[in-house]
Amino acid sequence: MTPENRWSCTGSQYLFQSRWYAVRQDTLISVDGRAITYTVVEHPGFVVIVPLLPDGRVVMERIYRHPLQRVNLECPSGGLDGEAPEIAARRELEEETGYRSGRLIGLGKYAASSGISDEEFSIFLATDVNADGVLRREITEDIEIELIPLADLRAMVLRGEIADAPSALAILLASEAVKSE
Amino acid sequence: MTPENRWSCTGSQYLFQSRWYAVRQDTLISVDGRAITYTVVEHPGFVVIVPLLPDGRVVMERIYRHPLQRVNLECPSGGLDGEAPEIAARRELEEETGYRSGRLIGLGKYAASSGISDEEFSIFLATDVNADGVLRREITEDIEIELIPLADLRAMVLRGEIADAPSALAILLASEAVKSE
Numbered sequence: 001m002t003p004e005n006r007w008s009c010t011g012s013q014y015l016f017q018s019r020w021y022a023v024r025q026d027t028l029i030s031v032d033g034r035a036i037t038y039t040v041v042e043h044p045g046f047v048v049i050v051p052l053l054p055d056g057r058v059v060m061e062r063i064y065r066h067p068l069q070r071v072n073l074e075c076p077s078g079g080l081d082g083e084a085p086e087i088a089a090r091r092e093l094e095e096e097t098g099y100r101s102g103r104l105i106g107l108g109k110y111a112a113s114s115g116i117s118d119e120e121f122s123i124f125l126a127t128d129v130n131a132d133g134v135l136r137r138e139i140t141e142d143i144e145i146e147l148i149p150l151a152d153l154r155a156m157v158l159r160g161e162i163a164d165a166p167s168a169l170a171i172l173l174a175s176e177a178v179k180s181e
Numbered sequence: 182m183t184p185e186n187r188w189s190c191t192g193s194q195y196l197f198q199s200r201w202y203a204v205r206q207d208t209l210i211s212v213d214g215r216a217i218t219y220t221v222v223e224h225p226g227f228v229v230i231v232p233l234l235p236d237g238r239v240v241m242e243r244i245y246r247h248p249l250q251r252v253n254l255e256c257p258s259g260g261l262d263g264e265a266p267e268i269a270a271r272r273e274l275e276e277e278t279g280y281r282s283g284r285l286i287g288l289g290k291y292a293a294s295s296g297i298s299d300e301e302f303s304i305f306l307a308t309d310v311n312a313d314g315v316l317r318r319e320i321t322e323d324i325e326i327e328l329i330p331l332a333d334l335r336a337m338v339l340r341g342e343i344a345d346a347p348s349a350l351a352i353l354l355a356s357e358a359v360k361s362e
Binding site: 006007015016018020021023026028030031036038039040041043046063064065066067068071072074077079106107108109110111112113114115116117118119120121140142157158160162163164165166168169172173176 | 188196201207217220224248252255258287292293295301302321323338343346353
């Protein structure tokens with residue numbers, strides 16, 4: 001079993017391209033010889049940060065998400081802008097929240113929706129966090145900051161109260177990482 | 182703060198529509214009066230199942246994911262086909278793996294990628310699992326079954342070895358649910 005390019009691609013066309021993501025339609029021949037049209041969301045990836053204050057609280061965001069038409073409680077996050085995930089994590093944390101981190105601990109890289117998209121995100125636990133940064137939000141970032149203890153967030157995840165998968169996963173992984181520090 | 186429809190939508194058009202998902206472009210007026218074009222992936226949602234055998238092993242899949250051009254180790258999953266998540270979970274588990282479950286325990290509903298998509302998935306722990314079902318895979322389902330103890334899967338997640346976010350979250354939540362059973 002070859003892990004990569006199992007299906008041969010006989011043609012591709014873009015249906016949509018933007019700064020944020022693109023939609024590509026591939027014509028494929030599957031491993032058993034059948035023709036398939038497969039439409040892929042191409043995304044440059046993003047970072048999710050669990051910014052842990054010295055007092056045990058986490059810098060969280062109540063952010064309006066137009067695709068869901070609701071306000072989600074989420075960890076700070078942001079898209080990669082052609083940079084390494086660590087750089088993006090520091091930049092997004094400061095721009096979105098006004099907080100800065102002295103230390104980032106990588107907690108893995110994950111596909112967000114592997115059936116339709118190549119979108120992957122990296123999770124970071126950020127420690128040595130302080131409020132010395134400068135806010136620089138984009139038009140679409142409709143955000144309120146909320147400081148919530150990590151233990152409370154973990155309990156919220158286990159009760160199904162964090163309705164954002166990357167944030168829920170990040171909180172559980174950060175809780176484990178803090179335990180083993 | 183109104184939690185829903187914070188931004189007014191002055192127009193929408195579809196760039197792409199298929200059985201699996203669609204791409205919609207909205208023209209919006211943000212809360213501070215600026216015009217934005219926001220492109221949304223519309224997805225009917227999916228289910229992720231952690232099928233736990235009586236011996237403590239989980240029915241996992243090594244599945245080729247064309248968007249990522251790699252084989253992922255994932256929990257069984259599948260798209261909603263106009264049905265309730267519980268129904269989809271039973272159907273997908275049987276069709277993809279040949280296993281059936283006597284009991285499903287809901288472990289929450291999560292947005293997969295809230296910045297670009299309305300895609301949400303429901304996680305289920307499936308118990309009373311047996312191999313009495315009938316496989317009926319789709320063309321695009323290029324899958325090998327692997328049985329792995331839940332405790333081992335949890336350790337893999339904590340080492341960053343499960344590179345699929347919905348599966349990693351499902352395994353951590355199922356591990357906690359089994360502890361409190």
